[in-house]
Amino acid sequence: MASKPGTTPTAESNSSKPNEDNGCLEKRELLGSPDCRKTSTCASSLGSEQAKRPLQGLKLASHEVLEKAQLTGRLKCSNCSGSRMFYCYTCFSLVGVSQRDIPKLKLPLKIDVIKHPNETDGKSTAVHAKLIAPDDVTIYTYPCIPEYEGERHNVVLVFPGPGAVAVEEMSEQLLEIAQRRSVSSFEEPCSKRLKRDEESEDTRDAESKPNACPLQRVVFIDSTWNQTNKIITDERLQALLQVELKTRKTCFWRHQKGSPETYLATIEAIYYFLKDYHVQCLSQEYQGEYDNLLFFYSYLHQLINKAKHSAGKL
Ligand SMILES: [Zn+2]
Numbered sequence: 001m002a003s004k005p006g007t008t009p010t011a012e013s014n015s016s017k018p019n020e021d022n023g024c025l026e027k028r029e030l031l032g033s034p035d036c037r038k039t040s041t042c043a044s045s046l047g048s049e050q051a052k053r054p055l056q057g058l059k060l061a062s063h064e065v066l067e068k069a070q071l072t073g074r075l076k077c078s079n080c081s082g083s084r085m086f087y088c089y090t091c092f093s094l095v096g097v098s099q100r101d102i103p104k105l106k107l108p109l110k111i112d113v114i115k116h117p118n119e120t121d122g123k124s125t126a127v128h129a130k131l132i133a134p135d136d137v138t139i140y141t142y143p144c145i146p147e148y149e150g151e152r153h154n155v156v157l158v159f160p161g162p163g164a165v166a167v168e169e170m171s172e173q174l175l176e177i178a179q180r181r182s183v184s185s186f187e188e189p190c191s192k193r194l195k196r197d198e199e200s201e202d203t204r205d206a207e208s209k210p211n212a213c214p215l216q217r218v219v220f221i222d223s224t225w226n227q228t229n230k231i232i233t234d235e236r237l238q239a240l241l242q243v244e245l246k247t248r249k250t251c252f253w254r255h256q257k258g259s260p261e262t263y264l265a266t267i268e269a270i271y272y273f274l275k276d277y278h279v280q281c282l283s284q285e286y287q288g289e290y291d292n293l294l295f296f297y298s299y300l301h302q303l304i305n306k307a308k309h310s311a312g313k314l
Contacts, residue, residue, distance in 0.1 A: 059288030
């Protein structure tokens with residue numbers, strides 16, 4: 001498959017919401033995200049220089065280590081012996097690059113990526129997330145996926161669809177699900193309360209905030225558009241609240257002909273989701289906290305662009 005529409009075809013082309021971009025842009029500015037305009041212009045049709053170079057201005061660790069590794073060329077993965085550059089997409093490990101030379105992030109949420117078994121590994125950008133945030137990202141190969149039963153109030157699936165909600169609506173929806181859950185199970189809230197009493201003041205404060213987002217885990221699907229259907233209709237995922245990223249335009253270099261530009265590469269979807277979560281759910285100013293998720297992606301993007309330039313295609 002030539003390109004991955006990614007996990008997150010979004011609704012920019014949805015003509016029923018013509019002002020989505022502008023509304024969103026204004027809202028984000030009010031919330032004080034300093035570089036929101038940059039990424040939002042990527043998503044809008046303003047056609048500015050920034051829109052053409054959406055990966056500019058990220059707070060990234062130095063790419064020097066990748067430049068050096070590139071000069072060395074491909075090496076054998078010590079685990080599977082595959083010929084690789086930078087990392088092994090089969091073993092999710094670094095190749096020719098050491099762990100201390102690349103950035104490591106702690107994410108505010110756990111990320112589960114569900115990969116289609118036929119997905120060509122080398123094209124998947126999900127591995128980038130695993131390499132940069134190894135403690136918080138887990139990659140599963142379908143059909144071996146976790147059970148999310150009983151976690152509907154704190155797990156969401158990032159995937160577009162008629163029932164999908166925007167990130168800003170997510171907290172409210174999850175709180176409603178949590179509430180319904182408490183009502184339907186009389187025993188559970190009691191034991192929860194008891195447990196909470198034993199917890200620290202801080203935890204109790206955070207939990208008692210009326211609008212605190214209960215979200216703990218986010219599920220992404222890493223698959224081409226054609227293969228996604230089987231995964232998305234799996235009953236283990238059906239019950240989850242679906243969230244869609246509505247205004248982001250892909251910078252993915254393997255953009256699939258005919259697919260909307262709002263189909264994101266998996267790493268883009270993870271990055272944009274976390275950014276939105278940070279601003280809208282944690283109510284914090286975004287200061288580049290998750291930019292390094294795009295450490296490999298932005299470097300590869302640059303390489304591809306240079307190659308296109310020299311081939312006269314740009
Ligand atoms: Zn390997």
